[in-house]
Amino acid sequence: MTYHFSFGFILDYWSALLVGLATTLKLTVVCVVLGMLLGFALSLMRMSENRLIYAIGSLYVEFFRGTPVLIQIFWIFFCLPLVLHVEIGSLASAIIALSLYMGAISCETFRAAMKAIAREQHDACVALGLAPLAKITHVVFPQTILRAIPTLLSNTVSLFKESSLVSAVGMSDLLYVGQNIATRTFHPVEILTTVAFIYFVIAFPLTRAVTIVEQRLLRKIEA
């Protein structure tokens, strides 16, 4: 059995791959935004002194961090419609599943960032007689966001990669399109390598950005 390489045919399918990539990118952006909002709310829940609120937040985070993302996507895709008695398309279930997952991992990011705020800052708020709301919006929130940025960025990279799982429930993202072309043309090596390379070209600069942002922020916070 000999396999003849031909990369030329990829050009014919280039536009299909780009459409798949656009789906992947849109999905990533939407879920990152929704997931971060959810994550911030969850982190406040996990810092709460009310036991019940704390327990709900913790249970949520442990569950989503402790089970495979694939099973979460399958659960939302196959089970949620049965529970809610409504039709949910693959796009909606993909957005729900990935946002819930992003919420869980970002919650931990925000919580770690909040914990890193120095004790003196809290003491200073008391000494200045700041109202609790003012303390959260003007002292806690800005510093938390600043410290959380590098990890949030790498969460984004993770989500970009995890988004390839939605191909398993039939959503035509980059990987799904690639696999389709691979089976149609009988050239899996070239096409799957190209698809992997496209993912790499986007994820790699982002991981570099994480390192650069991290160093800059560290300098800023320490100064």
Add this chain to the structure above:
Amino acid sequence: MNYHLNFFFVFRDFDKLLDGLVVTLQLTVLANAIGLTLGFGVALLVMSPIRVIRWPATAFVEFFRCTPALIQIVWFFYCVPILFNVFLDAITMGVLALGLNLTAFNAEAYRAAIQAIPRAQFDASVALGLSWRARILHVVFPQALRLALPVLISNAIGLFQQSALVSLVAVADLMYQAKTMSTQTYRPIETFTIAAVIYLAISFPVGQLAAYFERRNASRLAG
């Protein structure tokens, strides 16, 4: 449309899920054996002063870290038989794909740990006239392992969860059995929930272990 929860089918065929769990655990343990050993080797290569060694190792690490695990697995299953004309059984392929992925992530963990070893330790090994091998095996490795342990454990949990991806290329792991059972019995809610709980029941305690080691490391560094 009313859905009545009925766990009968899941418990009737519970040993199928357990068979799947055994495969999942096999994949996890073997891939970790690869990741823990090769990862250290690759970390040394990445830190090598010689460019010809450093660059390919860095490219390997970055490529595996910046592309989705799913495409690595799909690539492995489609392309390795074509390119190298080898036909291994599905579990071996799964172990190799997951093991190489983990190698890249563990290499980063080891690298960070090696960089955290105090400079004086290296000077001392030179002063004691330790051979290169003795230095790596008896000075660098034990300390790197201890410092990297929390990250290595959470990578291991991550891999345990990522191993669910091999179900998409028809390896009969826990996820695969759950999927098959849910289509055979039309009971997606029960099967996927039970499968998710099994995953959680394993990754949660191990996650607590990682958190314990992290606290211990932090108090050691502080003390």
